[in-house]
Amino acid sequence: MLFSLRLQAVRASPAGLARTFCRRGAGTRQRMIADCRICVVLPAYNAGRTLEATFAEVPLDVVDDVILVDDASTDDTLEVARKLGIFAVAHGRNTGYGGNQKTCYHLALERGADIVIMLHPDYQYTPLLVTAMASMVAYGVYDVVLGSRIIGGTALRGGMPFYKYVSNRLLTAFENLFLGVKLSEYHTGYRAFSRQVLTELPLLENSDDFVFDNQTLAQCVHFGFRIGEVSCPTKYFEEASSINFRRSVKYGFGVLATTLQFALQRVGLIHLPRFSDKGRKLEPGLPTYYARRTARPA
Numbered sequence: 512m513l514f515s516l517r518l519q520a521v522r523a524s525p526a527g528l529a530r531t532f533c534r535r536g537a538g539t540r541q542r543m544i545a546d547c548r549i550c551v552v553l554p555a556y557n558a559g560r561t562l563e564a565t566f567a568e569v570p571l572d573v574v575d576d577v578i579l580v581d582d583a584s585t586d587d588t589l590e591v592a593r594k595l596g597i598f599a600v601a602h603g604r605n606t607g608y609g610g611n612q613k614t615c616y617h618l619a620l621e622r623g624a625d626i627v628i629m630l631h632p633d634y635q636y637t638p639l640l641v642t643a644m645a646s647m648v649a650y651g652v653y654d655v656v657l658g659s660r661i662i663g664g665t666a667l668r669g670g671m672p673f674y675k676y677v678s679n680r681l682l683t684a685f686e687n688l689f690l691g692v693k694l695s696e697y698h699t700g701y702r703a704f705s706r707q708v709l710t711e712l713p714l715l716e717n718s719d720d721f722v723f724d725n726q727t728l729a730q731c732v733h734f735g736f737r738i739g740e741v742s743c744p745t746k747y748f749e750e751a752s753s754i755n756f757r758r759s760v761k762y763g764f765g766v767l768a769t770t771l772q773f774a775l776q777r778v779g780l781i782h783l784p785r786f787s788d789k790g791r792k793l794e795p796g797l798p799t800y801y802a803r804r805t806a807r808p809a
Contacts, residue, residue: 533545533546533547533548533625533626533649542575543572543573544573544626544642544645544646544649544650545646545649545650547625547626547645547648547649548575548576548623548624548625548626549573549574549575549576549624549625549626549628549641549645549649550574550575550576550577550578550619550622550624550626550627550628551569551574551576551577551578551627551628551630551638551641552577552578552579552580552612552615552616552618552619552627552628552629552630553565553577553578553579553580553597553615553630553631553632554580554582554608554611554612554615554629554631554632555579555580555581555582555584555588555592555611555632556581556582556583556584556588556605556608556611557584557585557586557588558584558586558588558591558632558633559584559586559587559588559590559591560586561632561633561634562579562588562591562592562595562632563591563595564634565630565631565632565633565634565638566595566597566632566638568637568638568639569630569638569641570638570639570641570642573641573642573645574628574641575624576598576619576622576623576624577597577598578597578598578599578600578615578618578619578622579592579597579598579599579600579632580599580600580601580602580611580614580615580618581599581600581601581602582602582605582606582607582608582610582611583601583602583603583604583605583606584601588632589601598622600614600618602614606719607718607719607720607721607723608719608720608721608723608724609717609718609719609720609721609722609723609724610719612629612723612724613714613715613717613719613723613793615627615629616629616704616709616714616793617793619709620706620709620710620793624706625649625705625706626645626648626649626703626704626705626706627703627704627706627709628641628644628645628701628702628703628704629700629701629702629703629704630700630701631700631701634746635700635745635746635747636658636699636700636701636743636745637743637744640658640701640741640743641703643741644656644658644701644703644741645703647703647739647741648703648704648705652737652739653737653738653739654704654705654707654708654731654736654737654738655702655703655704655705655708655728655731655736655737655738655739656702656703656738656739656740656741657694657696657699657701657702657703657738657739657740657741658699658701658702658740658741658743659694659695659696659699659740659741659742659743660696660699660743660744660745661679661680661683661695661696662695662740662741662742662743663742663744665742665744665745666679666745669744669745669746669747670745670746670747671745671747672747674756674759675759678759678763679696679698682697682698682763682766682767683695683696683697683698685766685767685770686725686729686766686770689770689771689773689774690729690732690770690773690774691732692732692738694728694738694740695740697724697725697728697766698724698725698766699743700724701743702724708731708736709793710792710793711734711788711792712727712730712731712734712792713730713784713785713786713787713788713789713790713791713792714727714730714791714792714793715790715791715792715793716783716784716785716790716791717730717785718765720761720762720765721754721758721761721762721765722762722765722766722769725762725765725766725769726769726785729769729770729772729773729785729786730785730786732773733773733776733777733786734788772785772786773786
């Protein structure tokens with residue numbers, strides 16, 4: 512096996528492993544995995560130097576749609592996307608990592624995605640695992656799949672700074688304790704979601720900053736969605752994006768706050784819109800905070 516799998520069940524599927532949710536007959540192209548429309552979204556900020564290498568590994572025989580959302584980059588990210596023929600839009604202002612993802616998911620759903628894979632365009636994660644991750648969702652094994660840098664022990668060998676590795680392990684242990692699940696990490700930027708997850712979670716209640724990722728996983732656990740993991744090698748190099756120490760500390764405190772909020776919500780001491788089925792969800796219609804720039808016809 513080229514990679515190992517680690518699976519974490521959060522809830523049982525009432526229809527078992529044969530369950531599929533993809534809409535039959537949507538569009539004219541033959542779907543390669545369980546008749547699902549698969550979309551890769553690329554939340555981008557100054558990714559001009561790494562976008563082409565990332566896109567070159569996307570398995571286009573399986574992926575039906577690739578969407579890039581540029582968060583007001585100051586480099587040539589949009590020009591590179593246009594050259595590669597990627598459907599791209601640009602925010603009129605920098606909205607933050609979480610704000611970028613909200614636009615990514617909104618557009619993916621609008622364009623008919625059944626499965627959405629969020630992949631950083633900085634080439635830190637290999638897109639070659641898209642097929643495996645999408646299959647785990649398409650065949651109803653899991654609702655969410657994470658590309659874990661921890662399984663297989665490749666994080667440090669791939670160049671992850673030691674302080675980030677230690678903080679990752681400590682935060683993950685804290686979260687596993689209070690969320691009641693056992694994941695190898697919560698902090699990866701490589702994730703696959705079913706359409707149901709993205710439409711049912713109150714994602715608009717989450718932060719526009721980096722802690723959005725963590726809040727989303729806490730919501731997945733709260734609402735009973737099943738989370739799986741696949742081992743993913745990682746590469747840290749000069750061109751790859753990475754938050755600095757100050758923002759890492761801010762993110763860490765955000766993770767602790769999210770975890771404690773989850774625990775307090777579970778025992779009924781607080782009631783947050785983030786963990787309510789009445790919280791704000793992604794709705795039809797385009798967001799108003801970005802200027803649309805299409806690099807390829809829809």
